Amino acid sequence: QSALTQPPSASGSPGQSVTISCTGTSSDVGGYNYVSWYQQHPGKAPKLMIYDVTKRPSGVPDRFSGSKSGNTASLTVSGLQAEDEATYYCSSYAGSGNMVFGGGTKLTVL
Amino acid sequence: EVQLVESGGGLVQPGGSLGLSCAASGFTFSDYWMNWVRQAPGKGLEWVASIKKDGSEKYFVDSVKGRFTISRDNAKNSLYLQMNSLRVDDAAVYYCARSAAVAFDNWGQGTLVTVS
Numbered sequence: 344q345s346a347l348t349q350p351p352s353a354s355g356s357p358g359q360s361v362t363i364s365c366t367g368t369s370s371d372v373g374g375y376n377y378v379s380w381y382q383q384h385p386g387k388a389p390k391l392m393i394y395d396v397t398k399r400p401s402g403v404p405d406r407f408s409g410s411k412s413g414n415t416a417s418l419t420v421s422g423l424q425a426e427d428e429a430t431y432y433c434s435s436y437a438g439s440g441n442m443v444f445g446g447g448t449k450l451t452v453l
Numbered sequence: 454e455v456q457l458v459e460s461g462g463g464l465v466q467p468g469g470s471l472g473l474s475c476a477a478s479g480f481t482f483s484d485y486w487m488n489w490v491r492q493a494p495g496k497g498l499e500w501v502a503s504i505k506k507d508g509s510e511k512y513f514v515d516s517v518k519g520r521f522t523i524s525r526d527n528a529k530n531s532l533y534l535q536m537n538s539l540r541v542d543d544a545a546v547y548y549c550a551r552s553a554a555v556a557f558d559n560w561g562q563g564t565l566v567t568v569s
């Protein structure tokens with residue numbers, strides 16, 4: 344049950360694209376197509392942005408997309424907007440009923 | 454509208470016990486797995502525990518096994534977390550979260566547990 348690895352920070356200018364990585368192992372990210380991504384603004388509860396690696400819940404802008412290659416999943420935010428500034432967490436199923444989160448990436452919109 | 458409202462947080466001494474509750478509304482509670490996720494002050498998210506729709510399966514992060522118990526009352530649309538032998542590093546905001554697919558699709562606003 345080790346945490347997934349995310350870069351502590353990422354940044355981009357409005358309108359640009361930014362990609363956040365999430366690295367795990369073959370026991371979690373690489374072993375299941377159950378990676379999800381959450382957006383958290385300061386003092387607020389997390390919000391689901393992506394699930395099952397690539398799927399977007401209704402209401403989430405299509406500027407947010409997910410992918411996976413091997414043991415690394417990625418979240419791409421295209422057309423950055425000021426309101427995208429937040430901390431993003433990845434999560435993966437890790438087998439035997441367990442879930443694991445990444446350490447979080449603080450996204451700054453310059 | 455899905456609503457999850459946690460309660461029961463507070464200050465407790467190391468070694469003490471505390472029980473959290475989560476009142477659910479706006480959906481058929483018995484149709485969903487439910488979870489507790491915590492966030493220590495200034496830190497990231499940590500999955501704590503999950504419980505199956507009918508309560509027949511329960512899973513815990515290693516650090517709380519044997520100390521925490523998760524339960525639910527589908528008749529009352531409520532989720533619970535009983536925390537015993539609390540440690541300083543259990544201090545966190547505890548979120549109740551609903552599972553859809555294999556993700557947490559709705560979250561409460563959290564309840565703060567302080568261990569000191």
